[in-house]
Amino acid sequence: MNILIIGGSGGIGSAVVERLLEEKPGATLYATYRSKRPALQHDRLRWFQLDASDERSVAQLAAVLPALDMLINAIGFLHSPEHKPEKSITEFDPDFFQQNIQANTLPSLLLAKHFSRHLKAKSTSYFVSFSARIGSIEDNRIGGWVSYRASKAALNMALKTISIEWQRKLPNCCVVAFHPGTTDTGLSKPFQRNVPQGQLFTADYVAQCLLSLLSRLSAQDSGRLFSYSGEEIDW
Numbered sequence: 001m002n003i004l005i006i007g008g009s010g011g012i013g014s015a016v017v018e019r020l021l022e023e024k025p026g027a028t029l030y031a032t033y034r035s036k037r038p039a040l041q042h043d044r045l046r047w048f049q050l051d052a053s054d055e056r057s058v059a060q061l062a063a064v065l066p067a068l069d070m071l072i073n074a075i076g077f078l079h080s081p082e083h084k085p086e087k088s089i090t091e092f093d094p095d096f097f098q099q100n101i102q103a104n105t106l107p108s109l110l111l112a113k114h115f116s117r118h119l120k121a122k123s124t125s126y127f128v129s130f131s132a133r134i135g136s137i138e139d140n141r142i143g144g145w146v147s148y149r150a151s152k153a154a155l156n157m158a159l160k161t162i163s164i165e166w167q168r169k170l171p172n173c174c175v176v177a178f179h180p181g182t183t184d185t186g187l188s189k190p191f192q193r194n195v196p197q198g199q200l201f202t203a204d205y206v207a208q209c210l211l212s213l214l215s216r217l218s219a220q221d222s223g224r225l226f227s228y229s230g231e232e233i234d235w
Helices: 011-023 055-064 094-104 106-119 146-169 189-194 203-216
Strands: 002-006 028-033 045-049 070-073 125-130 173-179 224-227
Touching: 002 011, 002 106, 011 028, 011 203, 055 106, 070 106, 094 106, 094 146, 106 125, 106 146, 125 146, 125 203, 146 173, 173 203
Parallel strands: 002 028, 002 070, 028 045, 070 125, 125 173, 173 224
Antiparallel strands: none
């Protein structure tokens, strides 16, 4: 079994790498980092530097990796030192919006384009991208955070569209969007004080939830958005 984890150096991504090493003893793992190579080493783990929003970088990685049973994209963007998510449309900034699209939407499209030929397994293969409940149009009842919401909604539409195409071209591939909940990582740090008790999760817990979910899914579940709890979320 070959598994690729995009963003394996991030808060949840690193937990997914460690959990896979523990739970999939027969798997070879390929994981990516943006700038600083992680300290974690293992004889079944290979690290690659990758800018997942750069097509040349993604294509170069695809050219050197073998067929895959699973691709998990765990990267994402919510805020920067200069910008927090908008409370009002009056705070909208085009550059911040583009940062959200560049990090939250574009990578999955590039990965699907260049790794589709890697996922043609005769048994079930998986293409997983971390999304968010906040990207659900149906579930949007409080507004705000327009750039983040829009980038995740665009990601959701992209994944749904890819899943429809791959029903014909990769009938054994399960394309899934995954909502990890609020996880105790740098991405959520500025907003954790508003999280209800018991709803701030460790990265390891989220990794366990993801792998448990995938163990229950097949190609018939392709094109759906799931929560860490296993609940399906309306698009």
